[in-house]
Amino acid sequence: EAVMTQSPATLSVFPGERATLSCRASLSISSNLAWYQQKPGQAPRLLIYDASTRATGIPARFSGSGSGTEFTLTISSLQSGDFAVYYCHQYNNWPPEGTFGQGTKVEIK
Amino acid sequence: QVQLVESGGGVVQPGGSLRLSCAASGFTFSNYGMHWVRQAPGKGLEWVTYIRYTGNIREYADSVKGRFSISRDNSQNTLYLQMSSLRGEDTAVYYCAKEIGFKERPLGYFDFWGQGTLVTVSS
Numbered sequence: 001e002a003v004m005t006q007s008p009a010t011l012s013v014f015p016g017e018r019a020t021l022s023c024r025a026s027l028s029i030s031s032n033l034a035w036y037q038q039k040p041g042q043a044p045r046l047l048i049y050d051a052s053t054r055a056t057g058i059p060a061r062f063s064g065s066g067s068g069t070e071f072t073l074t075i076s077s078l079q080s081g082d083f084a085v086y087y088c089h090q091y092n093n094w095p096p097e098g099t100f101g102q103g104t105k106v107e108i109k
Numbered sequence: 110q111v112q113l114v115e116s117g118g119g120v121v122q123p124g125g126s127l128r129l130s131c132a133a134s135g136f137t138f139s140n141y142g143m144h145w146v147r148q149a150p151g152k153g154l155e156w157v158t159y160i161r162y163t164g165n166i167r168e169y170a171d172s173v174k175g176r177f178s179i180s181r182d183n184s185q186n187t188l189y190l191q192m193s194s195l196r197g198e199d200t201a202v203y204y205c206a207k208e209i210g211f212k213e214r215p216l217g218y219f220d221f222w223g224q225g226t227l228v229t230v231s232s
Contacts, residue, residue: 043225044221059110089154091217094216097170098217099156100156102153103154
């Protein structure tokens with residue numbers, strides 16, 4: 001099973017700045033990685049799949065990159081609605097197991 | 110628009126049972142596999158189980174295998190999760206989530222999620 005490790009746990013950023021979130025897999029997952037955004041009290045929302053493809057309706061300021069074991073989610077210019085928790089999710093080994101990272105909280109600096 | 114509405118959560122004693130439901134609308138339910146994903150209070154996400162669009166193939170996380178059972182009624186556009194032998198570590202918000210892949214091509218990730226229903230296992 002691929003263990004997903006996200007860093008940092010918390011990222012403090014000024015509005016308008018760039019945020020870079022990392023996700024590392026314990027073994028190669030090719031490009032089978034998604035990113036989700038979760039705001040307090042809300043369900044997660046799909047942002048990125050196949051490591052770099054934006055989901056429908058996701059703004060261009062969100063971008064994903066990487067393959068194998070190292071992945072990055074970049075938010076080019078943070079807006080107020082972007083402060084949330086972000087999870088990476090590997091589906092390379094599904095079924096039976098798809099695993100999530102523990103999340104990165106992006107907070108206002 | 111796609112809507113997934115979970116219900117059936119509540120407080121249950123350890124060893125007890127509970128059945129969750131998820132009412133789907135805004136898409137052709139019978140064409141897509143469905144998942145349940147859970148989130149313990151203040152914790153991250155954990156995939157729980159999947160059911161094929163036809164209902165004849167199911168997958169489970171090791172943590173729930175033998176205790177939980179997923180099913181669906183395509184005539185009612187409803188997904189179910191039957192939970193038994195519940196433990197404290199099953200306490201979580203349970204989300205139903207739509208598989209992004211169409212019919213025979215499930216991919217194992219999710220394009221729409223419900224708002225979740227809270228299950229608390231406590232004596």
